[in-house]
Amino acid sequence: MSRPALTTLLVANRGEIACRVMRTAKAMGLTTVAVHSATDRDARHSREADIRVDLGGTKAAESYLLVDKLLAAAKASGAQAIHPGYGFLSENAGFARAIEQAGLIFLGPPASAIDAMGSKSAAKALMEAAGVPLVPGYHGEAQDLDTFRAAAERIGYPVLLKASAGGGGKGMKVVEEESQLADALASAQREAQSSFGDARMLVEKYVLKPRHVEIQVFADQHGNCLYLNERDCSIQRRHQKVVEEAPAPGLSPELRRAMGEAAVRAAQAIGYVGAGTVEFLLDARGEFFFMEMNTRLQVEHPVTEAITGLDLVAWQIRVACGEALPITQEQVPLIGHAIEVRLYAEDPANDFLPATGKLALYRESAPGEGRRVDSGVSEGDVVSPFYDPMLGKLIAWGEDREQARLRLLAMLDEFAIGGLKTNIAFLRRILAHPAFAAAELDTGFIPRHQDVLLPAPRALPAAFWEAAAEAWLQGQAGHQREDDRHSPWSGSNGLRLGLPARSSLHLVSAGQDQAVALERSAASTWQLQGEQLVHDQNGVRRQHLAIRRGGTLYLHWEGEMHAIEAFDPIAEAEASHSHQGGLGAPMNGSIVRVLVEPGQVVEAGTALLVLEAMKMEHSIRAPHAGTVKALFCLEGDMVSEGTVLVELVE
Numbered sequence: 001m002s003r004p005a006l007t008t009l010l011v012a013n014r015g016e017i018a019c020r021v022m023r024t025a026k027a028m029g030l031t032t033v034a035v036h037s038a039t040d041r042d043a044r045h046s047r048e049a050d051i052r053v054d055l056g057g058t059k060a061a062e063s064y065l066l067v068d069k070l071l072a073a074a075k076a077s078g079a080q081a082i083h084p085g086y087g088f089l090s091e092n093a094g095f096a097r098a099i100e101q102a103g104l105i106f107l108g109p110p111a112s113a114i115d116a117m118g119s120k121s122a123a124k125a126l127m128e129a130a131g132v133p134l135v136p137g138y139h140g141e142a143q144d145l146d147t148f149r150a151a152a153e154r155i156g157y158p159v160l161l162k163a164s165a166g167g168g169g170k171g172m173k174v175v176e177e178e179s180q181l182a183d184a185l186a187s188a189q190r191e192a193q194s195s196f197g198d199a200r201m202l203v204e205k206y207v208l209k210p211r212h213v214e215i216q217v218f219a220d221q222h223g224n225c226l227y228l229n230e231r232d233c234s235i236q237r238r239h240q241k242v243v244e245e246a247p248a249p250g251l252s253p254e255l256r257r258a259m260g261e262a263a264v265r266a267a268q269a270i271g272y273v274g275a276g277t278v279e280f281l282l283d284a285r286g287e288f289f290f291m292e293m294n295t296r297l298q299v300e301h302p303v304t305e306a307i308t309g310l311d312l313v314a315w316q317i318r319v320a321c322g323e324a325l326p327i328t329q330e331q332v333p334l335i336g337h338a339i340e341v342r343l344y345a346e347d348p349a350n351d352f353l354p355a356t357g358k359l360a361l362y363r364e365s366a367p368g369e370g371r372r373v374d375s376g377v378s379e380g381d382v383v384s385p386f387y388d389p390m391l392g393k394l395i396a397w398g399e400d401r402e403q404a405r406l407r408l409l410a411m412l413d414e415f416a417i418g419g420l421k422t423n424i425a426f427l428r429r430i431l432a433h434p435a436f437a438a439a440e441l442d443t444g445f446i447p448r449h450q451d452v453l454l455p456a457p458r459a460l461p462a463a464f465w466e467a468a469a470e471a472w473l474q475g476q477a478g479h480q481r482e483d484d485r486h487s488p489w490s491g492s493n494g495l496r497l498g499l500p501a502r503s504s505l506h507l508v509s510a511g512q513d514q515a516v517a518l519e520r521s522a523a524s525t526w527q528l529q530g531e532q533l534v535h536d537q538n539g540v541r542r543q544h545l546a547i548r549r550g551g552t553l554y555l556h557w558e559g560e561m562h563a564i565e566a567f568d569p570i571a572e573a574e575a576s577h578s579h580q581g582g583l584g585a586p587m588n589g590s591i592v593r594v595l596v597e598p599g600q601v602v603e604a605g606t607a608l609l610v611l612e613a614m615k616m617e618h619s620i621r622a623p624h625a626g627t628v629k630a631l632f633c634l635e636g637d638m639v640s641e642g643t644v645l646v647e648l649v650e
Contacts, residue, residue, distance in 0.1 A: 006081050006105060006321055007031060010053075010074045011045070012095075013085025014064065016376030016392045017299075018045035021083050024313040026050075033077040035070060037063035039384050044376055051077045059386050064088045065197065067098050074104055081105035081320065083313075087388065090296040091118045091165070107320045109219075109274050109295050116270040117293040121164045121202050127290045130269060132262060135281060135289045137204025139164075148185055148203055149178065155205045160239075161185060163192035164200040167294060169240030170616065171195060174206055187610070190592065191617055209442045210281040212236065213248050213288070215263035216304045218312070219272045220319045226329045227260035228304050228312075234441040235430060237352060238616075242423075242446070243430060244300035245339040246307050248282075249401060249439035259288055266293060274319055275301070275312055299342065299393070302374060306338035306397040337401040339408050341427045343375070343415075345389040348426040348454055354389040354613050356588045356641070358382050360549045361418030365411035370397040370404070373411075383420060385588035385613045391422070401439065405431055416545055418554040418563055425560040429453045460512055464557050468564045469516040470526035471533045471546040472553055473503055506567035513567045582644035583620060589613030591637045596646070600628045608646050609633070626650045 009025045010033040011018045022032040022045070034049030039058045046052045053073035055063040063069070065088060074082055082099050084090035084107070093114040099106040108114070117123045121139035128134055137159075138151035152159045152175065161184055163171025171192030173184040185201065193199040212233045219225035232248035233241045247256070263278035277298045280288040301312050310333075319325070345355040362379035365371065375392025383389065394411050398404035412428045430436055433449055446453060504517045527534045533546040533555070545556040553564040593610035596602060607619040608628070629647040633639060 006317070008033060008051075008077065008079045009081050009083060009107075009317070010035065010070075010077060010079035011049075011083045011085060012064065012070050013083075013088055013090070014040055014043065014045055014376070014387065016374050016390065017085040017087075017297075019048055019376050020374050021085060021313050022048060024311055025083075025317070028314060028317060030317075031078075033073070033079050035064070035073050037386075039386055042381075044378050044381060053077055058384075060088060061194075061197075067095050070095075071098060071102055071104075074102070079104070081107055081317075083107040083316070084296065086294075086296050086299060087167075091167070091294070093118055105320050107274070107316045109272050109276060113270045113272045113276075114295045117266075117272075117276075117295050119164050119200075121200070123293055124202070124290070126269070127266065130265070132266065132290045133287070135204045135207055135291070137202060139202045139204075143200055145182055145185060148201070149181055151203050152178065152181060155203070158206040159203050160206040161188045162202050162204070163188065163196060163198070164202050165196045165198035166192050167292075169236075169238050171201070172239045174239075183607075187617055187619075194612065207281055207283070207289075209444055210234075210283055211248070211442050212241075212279065212291075213251070213259065213282045214277050214279040214298075215260050216298070216301070216312075217263050217267045217272070217276050217278060218315060218319070218325065219267055219274065219276075220325045221273055221322055222324045224325045225264050225267050225272065226325065226327075226332060227263050228308055228310065228332055229334050230256060230259060231298075231300055231303055232441060233300060234443050235436075235445050236443050237446050241300065241342065242427070243339065243341050243436075244303055245337065245401070245404075246303040247334060247337065249441065252286075255286055255288075262288075262290075266290070275316055299390075300340055302372060302393065302395045303338040303340045306370075306372070306395060307335055308333045309335065336397055336399045337404045338395060338397045339401070339404045339431075340393050340395045341408065341412070341431070342393055343391045343427070344423045345383045345391055345420050346423055347421040348423050349457065350586065352423075353586050353618065354385070354616070355421040356383050356385045356613075357420040359417065359419050360552065361416055361547055361554050363414075363416035363547070365394065365414035370407050371411055372396075385590075391417075402437070405437060413556070413559065414545075416547060416554060416556065416561055418547070418549060418552065418561060426453060428559045457510070460509065460514070460562075464555075464562070465507065465514040465516050466518070467526060467533060467535070467544060467557065468507055468509065468553065468555055468562070469503070469505055469518055471528055471544075471555055472505065472507065472564065472566075473518070474526075474528035475546070475548050475553065507564050508567045509562050509564045515567075583608070583623070583646050583648060585611060585639045585641055585643045585645055586618065586620070587611070587613050587641050589618070589639060591633050591635050591639060591645070592617065594631065594633070594635050596628045596631070598628055598630055602626065602628060602648070608648075611639070620645065622648055624648075624650060 008031040011021045025032050032049045034046050034052040036046045055069045057063040089095040093111040096106045096111040124139045158176045161173045171188045173188045175184045189199040215230050216228040230248050231246045233244045235243035275297045277294045279291040282288045346352050359381050364373045372395040396404045396408035506515045531547050533544045535542045547554045555562050589611045592612045596608050602622045604624050606622045609620040611618045626648045629649045633645045
């Protein structure tokens with residue numbers, strides 16, 4: 001079937017990757033088409049597209065994962081090509097095949113290449129036959145518990161369970177001992193089925209202190225294939241990348257060439273076309289082991305673009321249209337250093353639970369040399385529980401690694417988000433850590449430095465409350481009496497006849513509250529100038545971002561954005577009057593398993609319920625031994641954060 005000329009591109013995805021792909025497509029003069037679920041009708045990627053098509057449904061399984069709906073959307077919009085983004089159907093061979101059969105262009109590799117590498121098990125078997133070193137493991141067809149138990153005993157604990165068709169940390173569990181295997185396998189299989197429609201698993205030895213180094217490869221339809229240097233993605237939590245950088249610190253040119261050439265051989269062995277990534281584990285001795293190949297564009301591709309000056313999405317479009325690669329291996333640039341962090345709606349202090357809600361405040365860092373933000377949200381958008389919690393990515397480039405690191409720290413300090421919890425402060429602590437600055441990287445970095453990266457909550461200092469009170473009062477000065485602005489009662493300057501001016505107020509932030517009394521004078525060391533709270537003391541001036549949204553003040557203090565509100569004693573009393581012994585939902589989500597029944601006696605730590613949110617499972621466990629008095633939910637129920645789910649009595 002002959003293909004029409006490419007003028008219109010449909011992006012079969014959402015969020016920041018959809019926005020990023022459309023940005024390049026528009027720059028190339030193409031008409032862009034977005035698809036969206038009912039939940040995403042007003043999402044940023046839907047707003048930015050030239051054409052948008054409603055897929056209906058809420059969850060991914062009802063929208064972004066339905067091939068027939070996506071093909072119908074391409075037909076209705078007149079699109080000649082489909083870009084899959086990452087996640088969802090981006091590594092689904094059936095989707096690639098259906099696009100080809102419909103006479104459309106798939107901006108990805110041939111379905112045969114996805115078949116070969118899309119399954120981790122098949123890919124490892126292929127690499128083993130090609131003589132590529134592998135981490136010991138089991139990648140077979142049998143999927144019963146006894147098979148995995150025998151394989152784990154042969155390999156030796158700890159082992160890593162991984163979804164055969166997955167990625168991004170979904171369907172992945174570390175098992176420390178045999179007693180944990182059954183529950184971990186069942187949970188990983190459910191996550192894999194939910195995220196990828198494929199519950200098959202593999203198990204491999206959990207290598208201690210490895211580095212995660214991956215090679216970006218690119219191939220055209222004329223037999224040319226090259227590697228665009230490497231990325232270090234060792235900073236991870238829950239097997240999901242948090243910080244990525246290029247090139248990998250400390251990698252010698254000889255090792256770079258060896259890994260790059262191995263990645264190219266792997267791609268050529270399966271007739272690869274387009275952008276792909278070959279991932280390796282690198283140990284301290286310089287030995288590398290094949291992990292998997294991602295047959296798509298990676299989340300972290302911007303750091304490769306930053307050090308090469310290339311637009312990989314533009315390359316995808318041109319290669320899919322039959323053009324040859326524009327450069328040779330010897331011409332691949334490697335200029336400076338780039339670091340990327342992933343911005344998530346999540347609560348690092350609460351086991352990284354995903355956060356949902358409205359972005360009451362969203363302010364990106366200022367543009368500039370070596371600065372880039374790829375995001376998929378805007379102020380006022382709602383983050384739902386149905387999709388991945390990543391809001392976007394911050395990328396900094398520098399002439400060397402230290403310049404890139406300092407630029408990225410500055411960008412994080414300028415970023416302002418309010419209305420839900422994010423990992424901004426956590427990211428800042430990673431980049432500021434001396435071990436990160438010294439490039440002491442491996443996949444155990446976050447657990448090893450957990451005390452510093454995830455500090456225990458502490459009382460907010462008096463200086464914070466003073467600053468918050470000053471910003472609060474100065475931000476509302478002159479607005480109490482709209483009918484008479486000249487009245488002495490219209491201001492908030494703390495006027496007292498015959499006495500020094502004093503203002504008193506009671507504020508609350510992060511579960512802490514403080515009554516503050518301020519002596520007011522014209523010589524105050526705090527001055528609110530626009531959205532900056534300026535502090536002058538002993539000739540030194542410091543600035544703190546202070547932004548008001550409705551009844552909430554957002555104040556940037558010591559690397560974190562704090563939401564501050566007026567203390568309401570009635571609301572506080574109502575909030576504390578919760579159901580006696582009730583365990584509430586830690587986030588919005590759906591109940592996928594109820595593991596206990598009323599009257600059952602449980603020990604501390606027993607899993608009571610399993611909640612699914614943003615494609616990950618979260619177990620709700622008994623905080624103490626007791627008896628289940630009542631259940632307030634059923635499997636399949638959608639629940640809101642704070643809803644009481646189970647009553648447990650001691």
